Amino acid sequence: xxxxxxxxxxxxxxxxxxxxxxxxxxxxxxxxxxxxxxxxxxxxxxxxxxxxxxxxxxxxxxxxxxxxxxxxxxxxxxxxxxxxxxxxxxxxxxxxxxxxxxxxxxxxxxxxxxxxxxxxxxxxxxxxxxxxxxxxxxxxxxxxxxxxxxxxxxxxxxxxxxxxxxxxxxxxxxxxxxxxxxxxxxxxxxxxxxxxxxxxxxxxxxxxxxxxxxxxxxxxxxxxxxxxxxxxxxxxxxxxxxxxxxxxxxxxxxxxxxxxxxxxxxxxxxxxxxxxxxxxxxxxxxxxxxxxxxxxxxxxxxxxxxxxxxxxxxxxxxxxxxxxxxxxxxxxxxxxxxxxxxxxxxxxxxxxxxxxxxxxxxxxxxxxxxxxxxxxxxxxxxxxxxxxxxxxxxxxxxxxxxxxxxxxxxxxxxxxxxxxxxxxxxxxxxxxxxxxxxxx
Ligand SMILES: C[S@@+](CC[C@H](N)C(=O)[O-])C[C@H]1O[C@@H](n2cnc3c(N)ncnc32)[C@H](O)[C@@H]1O
Numbered sequence: 307x308x309x310x311x312x313x314x315x316x317x318x319x320x321x322x323x324x325x326x327x328x329x330x331x332x333x334x335x336x337x338x339x340x341x342x343x344x345x346x347x348x349x350x351x352x353x354x355x356x357x358x359x360x361x362x363x364x365x366x367x368x369x370x371x372x373x374x375x376x377x378x379x380x381x382x383x384x385x386x387x388x389x390x391x392x393x394x395x396x397x398x399x400x401x402x403x404x405x406x407x408x409x410x411x412x413x414x415x416x417x418x419x420x421x422x423x424x425x426x427x428x429x430x431x432x433x434x435x436x437x438x439x440x441x442x443x444x445x446x447x448x449x450x451x452x453x454x455x456x457x458x459x460x461x462x463x464x465x466x467x468x469x470x471x472x473x474x475x476x477x478x479x480x481x482x483x484x485x486x487x488x489x490x491x492x493x494x495x496x497x498x499x500x501x502x503x504x505x506x507x508x509x510x511x512x513x514x515x516x517x518x519x520x521x522x523x524x525x526x527x528x529x530x531x532x533x534x535x536x537x538x539x540x541x542x543x544x545x546x547x548x549x550x551x552x553x554x555x556x557x558x559x560x561x562x563x564x565x566x567x568x569x570x571x572x573x574x575x576x577x578x579x580x581x582x583x584x585x586x587x588x589x590x591x592x593x594x595x596x597x598x599x600x601x602x603x604x605x606x607x608x609x610x611x612x613x614x615x616x617x618x619x620x621x622x623x624x625x626x627x628x629x630x631x632x633x634x635x636x637x638x639x640x641x642x643x644x645x646x647x648x649x650x651x652x653x654x655x656x657x658x659x660x661x662x663x664x665x666x667x668x669x670x671x672x673x674x675x676x677x678x679x680x681x682x683x684x685x686x687x688x689x690x691x692x693x694x695x696x697x698x699x700x701x702x703x704x705x706x707x708x709x710x711x712x713x714x715x716x717x718x719x720x721x722x723x724x725x726x727x728x729x730x731x732x733x734x735x736x737x738x739x740x741x742x743x744x745x746x
Pocket of ligand 1: 437440473474475476477478480496497498499502551552553554569570571574575576
C-alpha cells in the first residue's frame with residue numbers, strides 16, 4: 307500500500323500502522339486487509355466484504371435460475387432454430403460470465419463460502435454487475451467518450467492538480483487518463499463497488515479479463531453477445547492508486563488534497579448533495595479545487611433532487627467559490643454493438659475551497675445494532691412481516707426476541723445448525739444490512 311495521505315476512515319484519516327499485517331489503525335484497532343492488490347479502506351471492512359460475498363452468492367444463484375429458465379425455453383418444441391441458437395449463445399455467455407466474475411471476486415471472498423441464503427428482495431445480483439457497461443466503455447470501445455469527458459475536465463484546470471482524489475471512479479479509465487494527461491503528483495482513485503475496480507486492477511497488471519457484453523439493442527443475431535477479451539497497454543504511471551473506499555467516509559485526513567474530481571458521482575451516491583459537498587470540502591486544503599463533471603439524475607426524494615441552480619447555491623453555501631461552470635452534451639454508452647445510445651447533458655464546475663463547510667444535514671445513520679453487533683435487535687412489525695417471505699428469513703426472525711443481538715443470534719445459529727459463529731456473524735450482519743428499504 308502506498309504511504310500517501312491515507313489513514314483510518316473511522317478516525318479522521320489518522321495514519322495506519324502499515325507494518326502490521328494487515329494494516330491496522332492503532333487508535334481503534336480496525337484491520338484493513340487489502341482486496342488482492344487493492345487497498346480496502348472502507349469504514350467497516352468486514353461488513354463491506356460480507357455484503358459483497360453475499361451479493362456474489364445471490365448473483366450466482368440468480369444466474370443459475372435464469373440459465374435453467376432459458377435452457378427450458380431453448381428446448382421448447384415451439385422455438386425456432388434461430389431462437390434456440392440465440393438463447394443458447396446467451397446461456398453459454400452467461401455461464402462464462404459467471405465463472406469470470408467468480409474468478410475476479412476471489413480477491414474479495416478469499417475462498418470463503420456464503421453459508422446463508424440471500425434475503426428475498428436483496429437485489430444482490432443487480433448490484434454486482436451494476437457498472438458492467440462502464441467496464442466496456444472504459445476498456446473496450448469508449449475511447450471517444452472518455453476523451454470527451456477528459457476534455458471537459460481539462461478545460462476546467464487552471465493550475466497544477468497537486469494531490470488528486472477521484473471519487474466514484476467506476477472502471478477507472480477517466481482517472482487513469484487524467485493522471486497521465488494532467489500530471490497530478492499523486493492520485494487516489496476510489497470506489498466502493500468492487501466489480502469495476504477489480505477489472506481495472508487486473509488490466510493495470512497486464513492481465514486479460516474475458517467478459518461478454520449483452521448490447522441493449524443488438525444489430526443482428528450475431529450481435530446478441532459480444533465477447534470481449536479486455537486488455538490494455540495504458541498504465542497510469544507512478545503515484546496512482548486504485549482503492550476500495552467510501553468517498554463520503556474517506557480514508558483521508560482533513561485538508562490532505564489539492565484537488566478532488568467527482569465524475570458522474572454527485573447524483574449517483576444516493577446521498578444529499580450537501581453531504582457530498584461537505585465531504586469534498588473536508589479533504590481539500592483551503593484554496594484547493596473541486597472539479598465536478600456529470601449529469602444530475604438524482605433518484606432521491608423531491609427535496610433533494612436538485613437542479614443545477616440549486617447545486618451552484620449549495621456549493622457556495624458549503625465553503626466554495628465557483629470559479630467556472632459549463633454545460634456540454636457528450637455521448638454516453640455509445641456501444642458500436644448496440645442500436646441504443648444516449649447523449650448526456652453534463653454539468654461541470656470548478657470550485658475553490660474558501661472556508662470549511664458548515665455541518666451538513668445528518669447522514670442517514672447506520673443502524674446501531676448492525677454497526678455494533680452486541681446491541682439488541684428491535685423486533686418490529688416490518689421485520690416480522692419480512693420473516694414470512696422465505697423459510698430462511700422466518701427461521702432467522704424467529705430467533706429474535708427484542709433483546710438478542712446479532713452476536714447472540716449468530717451463536718444460536720452456530721449451536722442449532724453447526725455454523726462457525728464468527729463467520730456466520732459477519733454474514734448475518736450482511737444479511738440484515740442488505741434488506742430492502744423499510745424492513746429495518
Ligand atoms: C454513475 S457511476 C460513474 C462511474 C465513473 N465515474 C464513470 O464516469 O464511469 C457512479 C460510481 O460511483 C460509485 N459510488 C457511489 N457511491 C460511492 C461512494 N460513497 N464512495 C465511492 N464511490 C461511490 C459507484 O460505485 C459507481 O462506480
